[in-house]
Amino acid sequence: MNEEFKKKYWERYLRLKHHGVKFYPDVVYKDLVVSFALFLLLVGLATFVGVKPEPPVDPNDTSYIPRPEWYFLFLFEFLKFIPGELEWVGAVVIPGLAILILFFLPFLDKNPYRHWSKRKMGTGIMTAIVIAMVGLTIRAVATTPKQEEGPVALTLTEQIALGQELYSIHCAECHGPDGEGGEIQGVEGLEGVVLKPINSQDEMYTRSDQTLYNIIEYGQQDLGMPPFGRAYGGELGPAEIKAIVTFMRYTWDDRVELPQEAQVGGMPQLGPDEVPSYDEHVEPLVKRYCISCHRPGKKNNNYLMTSYDEVLHSGDHAPVIIPGDPDNSIFVQLIRRQELDFSRPMPPTKALPDDVVDIFVRWIAAGAPKTAEEADQIQAQQGGAAPATPQP
Amino acid sequence: MTQKPSRTQALYAWLDERLGLTTINKLVLDRKVPKVNWWYTLGSATLFLFILQVVTGIFLTVYYVPTPDHAYDSVNYIMQGVRFGWLVRGIHHWGASFMVLFVFLHMLRVFYMGAYKYPRELTWMIGVLLFVLTLGMGFTGYLLPWNQRAYWATTVGTQIAGTPPIIGPWITRILRGGEEISALTLSRFFALHIWMIPGLMALLIAVHLYLVIRIGISNPPSKDE
Incomplete structure (x- = not known):
């Protein structure tokens, strides 16, 4: 680079500067507009999108699909095109070289021109690389299998x-x-x-x-x-x-007091003449008292209780529940502690509390409705003889 | 007839005499620059994001505990218990992505306009270092919430860094502070993330800005240049 070139550059630059604008306010104004917009965008994202809750570290969960942060995805995807034993070339050598080339770019690029139209090779290569990076990122996102995740309990x-x-x-x-x-x-x-x-x-x-x-x-x-x-x-x-x-x-632990903000749903409440529904009343009881054994892989005469349909229709001695007829339902006979030739009373260890038995019996007697709406309809059909809530 | 200076003027004069505010103002703010376009805001936007990350990051360290026993719970506490903790962490989380994006876009702008050429070679090289350090911030910060995503991403990341023959295993051991990802990895990444890398970045940003002001903002190139 000769002195002549440098002199010409500075002459030209000073001329442009002379005909230019003031840094403050002209440039600062634009900078502030963009920064402020960016700030609003970030506050918006934090408020309306938030941060996705993740489960805590579990080194033994081998089903987890590891993924890097999105801006490394292109590299991750790129590695898939490289045979295993050469992985390090793609993972370390090529990115390392790319950074080195970028770092020394001002000395590697001898082209004196600045306008892109006179640096077609340089800008062309860069454009191709950027398109490839975007393409690889999109490909990585599209081909990533969805992570199976249970609910994350935060509060x-x-x-x-x-x-x-x-x-x-x-x-x-x-x-x-x-x-x-x-x-x-x-x-x-x-x-x-x-x-x-x-x-x-x-x-x-x-x-x-x-x-x-x-x-x-x-x-x-x-x-x-x-x-x-x-x-x-x-x-x-x-x-x-x-x-x-x-x-x-x-x-x-009776020393521990539940903080006020923690609302813990106890067992479902049922009015004296209310018709219980599966969703609202029966499922919590099933989950608490039955599901431990009545789920796949346990000894239970194939009577499973993980869903409404299973509760009604599964089992070697199905139907276990006859809607509308509690007394002839095996289910009720067992929880009333009758010994049947194929089963001992249920649950095996200890009788259910009377009010729990009562909810099950009333639910079956009413026809074993699934949703709360169905239960309400049944209650209305029964004439609403003694409605749970006083009528105006 | 001279008017008695007001109190503010007197205070300014007192400070100016000692700090040289007028000189700074003349050199930094009240200077002429070539006419530039909106693409030139990418650099300042990146600087803004860096400052935002520093400020939100400092607030996060008030509650964050860099140990495997407490990291996850302390982040959860920031999100659930601390007033506006969700906002601070939300900004830090999204700001990190935007920072990487804006550093990259800023670099592309400078590249396409040929602004890395004489006399701004050094500004460019420091910029490339800042780009690499920003990626380092992303990589180290990703582990800190100590959740599944963080743990497995770092497992794979450090494993990939360890693929080269001979020195590979050694690199992985240095990054992890042992054979496995452990409490040592977390404290290492924490130190890198909150002190070493940002400190270095602040220093390099200062030099970068000094060069930008000293040499002047590059002009959008024209065809005959």
């Missing part, structure tokens, strides 16, 4: 509700729906084992959250409790075990 209310549900599925079978323990019945390999209660002060006051977590994760294998943590071959991840611990702590 205390959500955590307790999730913990309750998981407890009913995984723990209630042996420990009872309320942690009361007793003799285990109907669980393969543990038949007849007597468990102490885990909802007592003794337990709650002397076991920290971490201890409870460890017990659930690793089990107490010498005592017969299997591991539930994925790390030891169980089904539960850290977030799920944590939710169970939270549920136990907030339900059984």
